[in-house]
Amino acid sequence: MTSSPVYLRVFEEIKEKINCSELKPGDILPPESALCKQYGASRATVRNGLALLFNEGYIYSIPGKGNFVQSPQSNKYTVYYDEMSNMISSVDDTKLLEVDIISPEEYLANLLQMSKSKNVILIRRLFFNDGEPIAYDVKYLPYVKGMPIVEKEIEQATLPEMLSKDISPFAIKRHIRIQAQIPNEEMKKQLRIKEHLALLVVEQKLFDNDNKPIGYGITYFNGDYIKLEGRSQ
Amino acid sequence: MTSSPVYLRVFEEIKEKINCSELKPGDILPPESALCKQYGASRATVRNGLALLFNEGYIYSIPGKGNFVQSPQSNKYTVYYDEMSNMISSVDDTKLLEVDIISPEEYLANLLQMSKSKNVILIRRLFFNDGEPIAYDVKYLPYVKGMPIVEKEIEQATLPEMLSKDISPFAIKRHIRIQAQIPNEEMKKQLRIKEHLALLVVEQKLFDNDNKPIGYGITYFNGDYIKLEGRSQ
DNA sequence: CAGTGGTCTAGACCACAGC
DNA sequence: CTGTGGTCTAGACCACTGC
Numbered sequence: 001m002t003s004s005p006v007y008l009r010v011f012e013e014i015k016e017k018i019n020c021s022e023l024k025p026g027d028i029l030p031p032e033s034a035l036c037k038q039y040g041a042s043r044a045t046v047r048n049g050l051a052l053l054f055n056e057g058y059i060y061s062i063p064g065k066g067n068f069v070q071s072p073q074s075n076k077y078t079v080y081y082d083e084m085s086n087m088i089s090s091v092d093d094t095k096l097l098e099v100d101i102i103s104p105e106e107y108l109a110n111l112l113q114m115s116k117s118k119n120v121i122l123i124r125r126l127f128f129n130d131g132e133p134i135a136y137d138v139k140y141l142p143y144v145k146g147m148p149i150v151e152k153e154i155e156q157a158t159l160p161e162m163l164s165k166d167i168s169p170f171a172i173k174r175h176i177r178i179q180a181q182i183p184n185e186e187m188k189k190q191l192r193i194k195e196h197l198a199l200l201v202v203e204q205k206l207f208d209n210d211n212k213p214i215g216y217g218i219t220y221f222n223g224d225y226i227k228l229e230g231r232s233q
Numbered sequence: 234m235t236s237s238p239v240y241l242r243v244f245e246e247i248k249e250k251i252n253c254s255e256l257k258p259g260d261i262l263p264p265e266s267a268l269c270k271q272y273g274a275s276r277a278t279v280r281n282g283l284a285l286l287f288n289e290g291y292i293y294s295i296p297g298k299g300n301f302v303q304s305p306q307s308n309k310y311t312v313y314y315d316e317m318s319n320m321i322s323s324v325d326d327t328k329l330l331e332v333d334i335i336s337p338e339e340y341l342a343n344l345l346q347m348s349k350s351k352n353v354i355l356i357r358r359l360f361f362n363d364g365e366p367i368a369y370d371v372k373y374l375p376y377v378k379g380m381p382i383v384e385k386e387i388e389q390a391t392l393p394e395m396l397s398k399d400i401s402p403f404a405i406k407r408h409i410r411i412q413a414q415i416p417n418e419e420m421k422k423q424l425r426i427k428e429h430l431a432l433l434v435v436e437q438k439l440f441d442n443d444n445k446p447i448g449y450g451i452t453y454f455n456g457d458y459i460k461l462e463g464r465s466q
Numbered sequence: 467c468a469g470t471g472g473t474c475t476a477g478a479c480c481a482c483a484g485c
Numbered sequence: 486c487t488g489t490g491g492t493c494t495a496g497a498c499c500a501c502t503g504c
Contacts, residue, residue: 019401081308158308168252169305175465178411179459198413200411223412223431226412230411232405232408
């Protein structure tokens with residue numbers, strides 16, 4: 001016999017009613033007072049169950065009116081991405097092509113929302129799997145005085161990791177942009193591509209809590225070596 | 234003057250301590266009883282604030298031990314994808330190339346985890362933007378007796394929408410897989426591609442609550458017309 | 467054993483919806 | 486005005502941890 005907590009029963013039974021369309025998007029739930037009677041529970045317990053429904057996107061509430069069934073977002077996915085490990089083959093070796101401090105050109109200064117008079121750290125790398133080059137990677141970090149640039153640490157680091165010494169990882173907001181491109185001659189050479197092949201290009205942009213850009217990266221994956229996956233919830 | 238609820242202050246002040254590394258991953262929080270004293274609040278109020286921290290991935294708890302700071306997942310992104318609307322250009326017109334009921338071949342029966350003796354609905358479409366073909370789209374749905382196939386409704390529907398009449402959208406689990414490919418001759422013809430160009434290929438797989446596949450779709454986007462975006466949180 | 471978080475109760479007062 | 490959800494209190498008992 002399973003005797004789960006009351007608040008879990010509230011959660012699961014209402015969830016089931018929504019799943020089987022007994023309750024439809026926009027419908028109002030019974031008032032919390034009614035649910036208290038129905039489950040013979042206190043209001044705190046009922047609200048505990050409703051909180052779970054809210055967290056999983058099943059309901060929302062309007063103060064003074066009631067709790068309502070949410071319209072499902074059937075276009076929302078959770079994707080796990082980091083340039084070092086992906087679906088088909090993870091990176092088992094890297095090669096530092098270049099580490100430099102440069103003056104940003106117009107487009108880069110714009111991208112990082114910084115003055116052109118400040119400096120930027122440039123990092124270019126190649127990623128390998130089983131001896132094959134599978135990705136070409138470029139990063140730009142606004143240079144901050146005293147920023148520790150240790151080549152050994154840069155070699156294997158993801159973009160968030162490169163910044164984790166200056167800023168708590170919790171305080172970093174991240175964007176990615178995914179697209180498909182044809183390699184240019186430089187890419188073909190670096191990635192040793194002979195035939196026609198597509199690249200999966202992933203841009204990363206990192207921001208601090210004030211939405212100031214603190215890093216930009218672009219990774220060009222040989223299309224044969226990467227698939228990104230996502231799931232609902 | 235802002236006088237936010239006590240539980241929000243608990244949430245924000247602890248979040249800030251984590252963001253500025255005063256509390257590091259693995260660190261233990263003060264016991265709830267101590268937080269009650271610190272904020273002059275009841276345990277329910279403190280736990281309300283801790284629940285928010287938990288929901289946003291800042292902390293986890295071990296019964297009998299305490300609440301701990303979570304290691305941040307700096308590789309998790311939320312992506313909004315649906316085959317009809319994407320970053321660069323949305324679909325403003327569609328063309329139904331084929332709607333058919335077919336016997337699945339080996340690979341398809343496997344993909345949909347169904348018997349080869351059952352039937353599958355096949356839907357092939359072209360998506361247009363401003364008169365240009367931007368995507369080629371194929372869907373497979375296991376045929377269920379009495380399934381309503383109304384061409385007018387199929388034309389503009391996303392994969393989840395096609396199934397929403399049989400199953401509540403809440404009860405559908407979704408997977409996507411994203412990759413880059415070179416178009417074959419058929420694709421080039423359909424999408425009127427002349428030069429070299431990359432395709433962004435997005436597979437969708439839908440499951441019911443018992444993890445039984447209920448639909449598969451694959452969409453080949455002209456790489457010039459699509460960018461997918463994701464953000465942390 | 468004492469201390470922790472997990473669950474739960476039976477109240478309370480508030481701001482806000484709608485009549 | 487009554488009814489709703491939002492916030493909050495001051496308790497309680499439990500299972501679990503670590504000593």
